[in-house]
Amino acid sequence: MMLILSSIIAFIGIYSLVLTTSNLLYFRSLSKHWEKHTSKELVTIAVPARNEEATIEACLRSLMAQSYAHLEILVLDDNSEDNTAAIVRKLETEDSRLHLITGRALQEGWRGKLWAMEQLFRQSNGTYLFFTDADTVHKQDSIAYGMSLLSQRNAALLSGYPKQQTKSLGIGLLVSAMLFNPTLFVPFALQERLQLPLFSMAIGQYILLKKEALDAIGGFSSLRTEICDDVTLARAFARKGFKQMFAPMTDVVECEMFPTFKGAFSGLERSINGVVKRGLIGFLMILLIVIVLLALAVAPLLTLGLAILSFSNTAYLLPALWLFLGSLTLWASWAWAAKRFAFSTPVAMLGHVTIFLVVLMYLHGAYLRSTGRGFIWKGRVLP
Structure with missing residues (x-):
């Protein structure tokens, strides 16, 4: 199971690097x-x-x-x-x-x-x-x-x-x-x-x-x-x-x-949930995306853990290598894009933290929608 998960993360990381390279070259050609x-x-x-x-x-x-x-x-x-x-x-x-x-x-x-x-x-x-x-x-x-x-x-x-x-x-x-x-x-x-x-x-x-x-x-x-x-x-x-x-x-x-941080969290959770369509199929797709994003967010920690375990059990070595590859390529892609869009170096270096925050914003926003509380924006309630 760990080998499958690590392979998926490696694939996503490599895909991210290819996609980011393509997008940034395209943006450069436009400007x-x-x-x-x-x-x-x-x-x-x-x-x-x-x-x-x-x-x-x-x-x-x-x-x-x-x-x-x-x-x-x-x-x-x-x-x-x-x-x-x-x-x-x-x-x-x-x-x-x-x-x-x-x-x-x-x-x-x-x-x-x-x-x-x-x-x-x-x-x-x-x-x-x-x-x-x-x-x-x-x-x-x-x-x-x-x-x-x-x-x-x-x-x-x-x-x-x-x-x-x-x-x-x-x-x-x-x-x-x-x-x-x-x-x-x-x-x-x-x-x-x-x-x-x-x-x-x-x-x-x-x-x-x-x-x-x-x-x-x-x-x-x-x-x-x-x-x-x-x-x-x-x-x-x-x-x-x-x-x-x-x-x-x-x-x-x-x-x-x-x-403010609170304002950013509230505003972005509204936008993230606003682009998600409701319904069973939409729910299942978002559930899968949330699981994958959580795995991506904690991938560096998983890599470290498996690397330590591989010293006593070599069966963990290959999953650790795949996780390292996926984490590294995703981190590099995110950092590259962040610098292109003029974010600070600390922000660019902490892409995995941002991915985790995206999951939190979606989950909290989904809670607000499902309970009928809605989002408060510019003094108005958006159900």
Whole structure:
């Protein structure tokens, strides 16, 4: 049994190294040669904002300074209880392209952010829509870079991971859970050609899309009950035949997604559970994935234990070697991807800890859903 388990871990480790190598080479090819997009098509920047007084000004000033000139900037104040709206009104006097929209009360049957995004979509004038979060800060070429990639690759939706700012090692370990996609799950180069909904990815901090494609899928109405709005949107595009793609954004935008460990845990467990479909088949698949992830997380400790036992019983030597191979290749893959996405060296070195935390976040989130407690986000309960 131990030999079988160690062989599986070795296979996953080698697969991870191959997948990560492919993905990082693909990402490099996307970002290496790009030219500023010079079209005059209007891009609507859409920023949903709920209680964002600490971050909204820096975000908007970075968007007002974009090198891509043909913009309108819409900020929807989603019933904020702080000074978010007042800050935006002040900035409106500095830039005629900036407009504050007072959000309507949350409509029954909708998630809060999706309702905000739907309102922004309906009031936009651009040929393209650029959704971004209020806690992001963009470099001057952020939109020009995105428009260039959309044009070059003939895509309808573009997203990608920003550079994540984290105040502590603990927060960094939680946020680096996003590396699960490029190291263990999505073959991004192949996905650009196949456009499978399962492998379609997006992150709400950077979503640039063609408005006509969003209109064709009915806006956000078909997604209104979803918890994980970004990934669900990318999958909806793929299902309807609109090309979506994922690219590195670390050079053009950064974000402090979570200021506290508790906030990071709560936010990420919501996202992890939000992409998991309910039902018996889904439950069995997730159960298998959880078991495998737990094995991967403790593989270094198992390797050490079997190595010690092999001194007295050589039957443990081969499983120890397989475990060592799997642990080493997975660790190297995770560390490589972490450095590519600008995580700190300590975070990059502790990938096995992050994998264990992913399991904890999923299990705790599943408990909240099964007991009906739901997730609390921006002061709202998401069942």
